[in-house]
Amino acid sequence: xxxxxxxxxxxxxxxxxxxxxxxxxxxxxxxxxxxxxxxxxxxxxxxxxxxxxxxxxxxxxxxxxxxxxxxxxxxxxxxxxxxxxxxxxxxxxxxxxxxxxxxxxxx
Amino acid sequence: xxxxxxxxxxxxxxxxxxxxxxxxxxxxxxxxxxxxxxxxxxxxxxxxxxxxxxxxxxxxxxxxxxxxxxxxxxxxxxxxxxxxxxxxxxxxxxxxxxxxxxxxxxxxxxxxxxxxxxxxxxxx
Numbered sequence: 001x002x003x004x005x006x007x008x009x010x011x012x013x014x015x016x017x018x019x020x021x022x023x024x025x026x027x028x029x030x031x032x033x034x035x036x037x038x039x040x041x042x043x044x045x046x047x048x049x050x051x052x053x054x055x056x057x058x059x060x061x062x063x064x065x066x067x068x069x070x071x072x073x074x075x076x077x078x079x080x081x082x083x084x085x086x087x088x089x090x091x092x093x094x095x096x097x098x099x100x101x102x103x104x105x106x107x
Numbered sequence: 108x109x110x111x112x113x114x115x116x117x118x119x120x121x122x123x124x125x126x127x128x129x130x131x132x133x134x135x136x137x138x139x140x141x142x143x144x145x146x147x148x149x150x151x152x153x154x155x156x157x158x159x160x161x162x163x164x165x166x167x168x169x170x171x172x173x174x175x176x177x178x179x180x181x182x183x184x185x186x187x188x189x190x191x192x193x194x195x196x197x198x199x200x201x202x203x204x205x206x207x208x209x210x211x212x213x214x215x216x217x218x219x220x221x222x223x224x225x226x227x228x229x230x231x
Contacts, residue, residue, distance in 0.1 A: 032216075034216075034217040034218075036152075036218075038152075043202055043221035043223055043224055044144075044218070044221060045221070046207070046217055046218060049207060049217040050217075087151065087152055089152075089217075089218075091214065091217070093214075094166045094214040095166075095168045096154040096157075096215055097154065098151060098152040098153070098154065099151075100151050101152075
């Protein structure tokens with residue numbers, strides 16, 4: 001199975017900050033990497049697919065990059081409504097696997 | 108409105124069975140693979156299973172293989188998760204989710220539409 005790791009966790013930042021989360025895969029997954037946002041008590045929401053493509057309707061302050069084993073997720077201008085847990089997920093191999101999540105809160 | 112709605116969760120004793128349903132609306136259901144993803148209370152996300160758009164291909168996490176079975180009825184716009192020999196560590200919110208890529212024969216890609224989840228509690 002492909003193991004996914006994320007850092008940091010948790011992450012505390014101020015409104016307006018640039019926030020970066022990294023995700024590392026245990027083997028090469030090319031660009032088969034997605035990012036999700038999950039708020040408490042809610043289902044996850046797809047933000048980024050194929051490492052860098054913004055899902056329709058998602059604000060442009062969210063972005064993703066990377067390929068191979070190392071990926072980055074960025075919120076360019078943190079807003080109060082961005083308080084959530086963020087997960088990366090690979091689909092290069094079955095079983096599909098998620099990272100452990102990064103909890104983002106406001107300082 | 109594109110949506111998925113899960114049902115069938117509840118409290119069940121260890122070793123017993125339960126069947127979850129996921130009913131879709133607002134899109135061409137028969138064109139998309141559907142996944143089940145679960146989340147134990149306070150924990151992270153775990154992919155469980157996927158069924159292809161035509162129902163011919165199914166894939167499972169090792170932790171549920173042989174105990175959980177995914178199926179679909181395209182005439183009813185519904186996917187099922189038959190859960191047998193339930194264990195305490197199956198306790199979780201179970202979400203169904205649509206695969207982003209239509210007509211995929213493989214194991215899936217991104218989950219672009221999610222249901223609200225249904226809670227399964229395995230306890231004596």
